[in-house]
Amino acid sequence: MTDLIVRSARAEDGDGIWDMLQPVFAAGETYTVDPDIDRAGALAYWTGGKKVSVVERDGELLGTYYIVRNQKGGGSHVCNCGFVTAAAAQGLGVARLMLEHSLETARTDGFRAMQFNFVVSTNTRAVEIWQRYGFDIVGRLPEAFHHPRDGYVDALVMYRKL
Template identity: 50%
Template sequence: MIIRTATDADWPSIWAIIEPIMREGETFSLPRDGDEATARAYFASPEKVNFVAEDDGEILGASYVRANQQGGGSHIANCGYMTAPAARGRGVARLLCAHSIDYCRTQGFKGIQFNFVVSTNKPAVHLWQSHGFEIVGTLPGAFLHPVHGYVDSYVMFRAL
């Protein structure tokens, strides 16, 4: 599996990953009935650099990196990751996270902050912690989960 910079030609494959995740509504704060334009504005907006995880020509996951804030906060990155439902459990998110840590270092970022990690997304919380991220804040009842109702969301951070 390789990680490479995404191109415009990759968007249909990225959308194919994002759409079922949006419809599930369990891990990202995107509208469950959102359309492709909404997804693209969120995941591939101009301030973000996108990457894809590719295996034998098939895109299995995607990520973005951006400055978390402007000005005095621009030295902290923010990243997001999505894995194709059929590719879950194959190490795609682990590889994308490791790549983003290395990429952020080369770009001069001093840390990475995840602004909104849904607490019921236990595999992601565990994975991010295994990469050195810590829960630095809890937003009580910040996410309306379609199964569990209002659940907490975490702010997670890792210095670089």
């Protein structure tokens, strides 16, 4: 993983971020985003009001994540994140690197906890990684997600104090 660099996203990263988001959103298996979302809509969803980072190796983007306040007011000390890894980068440790970076970023930014509001239960790789890093499943929304292949599946709320 030493050749992987995490940095803040820049405007010129739009094409690379879209290249990662498009197949994930189109598959409709992990995000509650219209599978037909266009580039402008996807980038607005991913970057609007959020702190966005990317993982790169030799100038190629391999992952992206965002961090944002989960709620306003009395809930503003809890953050939320979204993660996407490029298909070609699966198994390289990109997701773990982004999670570790996001946890440190969240602490540095003054958040006291991180919460994932809607983890599709069939996304077992993500669930396992989050649990290894101390996230608890604190809620289960029965059949809250309509998976294109598996039908109605549960969504999980996962939480970790920082």
